[in-house]
Amino acid sequence: MTTQDELRPTLTTEAGAPVADNQNTETAGVGGPALIQDQQLFEKLAHFNRERIPERVVHARGAGAYGTFTVTADVTAYTRAAFLSEVGKQTETFLRFSTVAGNLGAADAVRDPRGFALKFYTEEGNYDLVGNNTPVFFIKDASKFPDFIHTQKRDPYTGSQEADNVWDFWGLSPEATHQVTWLFGDRGIPASYRHMDGFGSHTYQWQNEAGEYFWVKYHFKTDQGIRNLTQGEANKLAGEDPDSHQRDLRESIERGEFPSWTVSVQIMPAADAADYRFNPFDLTKVWPHADYPLVEFGRLELNRNPDNVFAEVEQSIFSPSHFVPGIGPSPDKMLQGRLFAYADAHRYRVGINADHLPVNRPHATEALHNHRDGHLYDGRHGRRKNYEPNSFGGPVQTGRPLWAPTAVDGVTGTHEAPSHAEDNDFVQAGDLYRLMGEDEKQRLIGNLSGFIAKVSSDREDIVERAVDNFRKADADFGRRLENAVRELRKQR
Numbered sequence: 001m002t003t004q005d006e007l008r009p010t011l012t013t014e015a016g017a018p019v020a021d022n023q024n025t026e027t028a029g030v031g032g033p034a035l036i037q038d039q040q041l042f043e044k045l046a047h048f049n050r051e052r053i054p055e056r057v058v059h060a061r062g063a064g065a066y067g068t069f070t071v072t073a074d075v076t077a078y079t080r081a082a083f084l085s086e087v088g089k090q091t092e093t094f095l096r097f098s099t100v101a102g103n104l105g106a107a108d109a110v111r112d113p114r115g116f117a118l119k120f121y122t123e124e125g126n127y128d129l130v131g132n133n134t135p136v137f138f139i140k141d142a143s144k145f146p147d148f149i150h151t152q153k154r155d156p157y158t159g160s161q162e163a164d165n166v167w168d169f170w171g172l173s174p175e176a177t178h179q180v181t182w183l184f185g186d187r188g189i190p191a192s193y194r195h196m197d198g199f200g201s202h203t204y205q206w207q208n209e210a211g212e213y214f215w216v217k218y219h220f221k222t223d224q225g226i227r228n229l230t231q232g233e234a235n236k237l238a239g240e241d242p243d244s245h246q247r248d249l250r251e252s253i254e255r256g257e258f259p260s261w262t263v264s265v266q267i268m269p270a271a272d273a274a275d276y277r278f279n280p281f282d283l284t285k286v287w288p289h290a291d292y293p294l295v296e297f298g299r300l301e302l303n304r305n306p307d308n309v310f311a312e313v314e315q316s317i318f319s320p321s322h323f324v325p326g327i328g329p330s331p332d333k334m335l336q337g338r339l340f341a342y343a344d345a346h347r348y349r350v351g352i353n354a355d356h357l358p359v360n361r362p363h364a365t366e367a368l369h370n371h372r373d374g375h376l377y378d379g380r381h382g383r384r385k386n387y388e389p390n391s392f393g394g395p396v397q398t399g400r401p402l403w404a405p406t407a408v409d410g411v412t413g414t415h416e417a418p419s420h421a422e423d424n425d426f427v428q429a430g431d432l433y434r435l436m437g438e439d440e441k442q443r444l445i446g447n448l449s450g451f452i453a454k455v456s457s458d459r460e461d462i463v464e465r466a467v468d469n470f471r472k473a474d475a476d477f478g479r480r481l482e483n484a485v486r487e488l489r490k491q492r
């Protein structure tokens with residue numbers, strides 16, 4: 001042994017006993033069968049068999065980084081959230097970017113919304129804002145989400161994503177027209193996670209110290225500038241460097257080029273909601289900035305890579321139900337469904353004590369509750385009493401709800417989302433199309449037609465329903481798309 005070797009620590013078993021030979025299995029004689037007493041071998045193989053946890057049912061593919069959120073303008077007139085209480089105040093954050101449909105090993109450079117899941121480690125607990133890089137979404141009711149995702153994922157028979165399923169669902173779900181127009185436009189494939197905006201997408205509630213409340217929508221504008229890939233560029237990159245976006249994020253932080261976003265909200269006084277021209281709780285609609293301008297209040301910078309991707313990214317958990325005082329949900333039915341879905345997914349995917357892991361637990365305060373035990377409980381509560389009320393000095397409730405109560409009326413039932421004066425499923429998709437320059441319109445038609453043309457030749461009805469939604473959004477949009485699809489299908 002060299003001196004260097006002598007300095008190296010001893011390899012051990014899980015129980016800490018020294019390992020004598022990590023190269024050769026113990027056998028009955030030279031060349032004989034393995035012995036059951038080689039517990040080191042069994043321990044190693046058994047642990048290896050259990051290395052994976054279930055991947056996220058959506059957004060499986062992603063990358064994350066820690067950062068700092070800094071308040072840049074006073075918003076205390078609108079929210080009493082402590083981490084937003086002072087200009088200059090800083091809060092540690094963790095942000096996980098993702099694609100939606102691909103599995104864990106999928107390529108990054110694909111046409112798909114990007115997840116923008118942000119955890120603020122505030123002194124009043126962790127606040128999670130689980131958004132996307134798109135201001136809207138495909139559907140407006142949580143009950144449609146599993147069906148929608150089934151069409152984006154693998155077909156039960158072919159095991160692949162199928163154009164038939166995707167366009168069948170979208171054609172039969174006209175509310176998707178706005179988001180689909182967005183997705184097949186230039187911003188549908190960001191060049192990197194750094195060169196795209198983020199959105200809270202849903203409407204949320206802010207409540208101030210006086211108890212007044214407001215409806216808000218979050219916007220994160222990239223300070224790196226928007227950069228996108230064309231379909232052709234993306235196809236090439238996805239093949240050459242499937243990890244392109246993950247690598248770009250890590251390497252830019254390693255170089256000290258910390259990506260940042262300027263953070264704003266649109267603020268709607270509570271009294272406006274009932275008569276606003278669009279249903280303010282409909283996730284398929286934006287609030288035009290002319291109606292509610294952006295109010296800038298912060299800067300988000302990512303400045304530290306996780307050390308261990310499995311521990312900190314794969315096991316990270318974000319839930320739209322993680323609010324802090326002064327911030328709460330809106331009655332958006334998609335959001336309401338999400339308030340259940342995420343924590344439930346975490347219990348299954350990571351386990352009942354997922355909130356104890358370093359990336360997930362509060363960093364600026366301590367979680368004090370009476371939940372105990374379960375798989376991998378580490379005994380952190382020691383001898384503390386595990387019930388409430390108690391007379392042993394245990395934690396007590398505040399009596400103050402996190403967000404403002406809101407009035408409701410009517411009867412229970414499976415109601416459709418209320419329609420406001422200018423609401424329909426096509427108006428904002430048409431507005432978006434008409435905003436595009438001629439070049440972008442051409443690329444949009446090319447991207448959409450390329451995919452719609454893949455629908456099976458005996459399912460013209462699916463093609464017709466899909467195209468008809470864009471026709472209803474804008475006659476020129478529909479006509480050009482129909483011609484392009486027809487041309488491509490002739491060539492098949």
Ligand code: HEM
Binds near residue numbers: 141145201
């Ligand atoms: C009712 C509709 C929805 C349901 C039921 C739903 C459900 C889920 C579930 C179960 C996960 C996996 C969670 C995990 O295993 O940790 C997930 C991940 C995610 N969802 Fe949704 N989702 C919905 C809509 C949305 C919308 C509208 C957005 C964005 C505005 C969104 C953004 C995300 C993001 C960013 C992630 C990844 C979080 C992470 O990085 O860990 N989802 N969703």
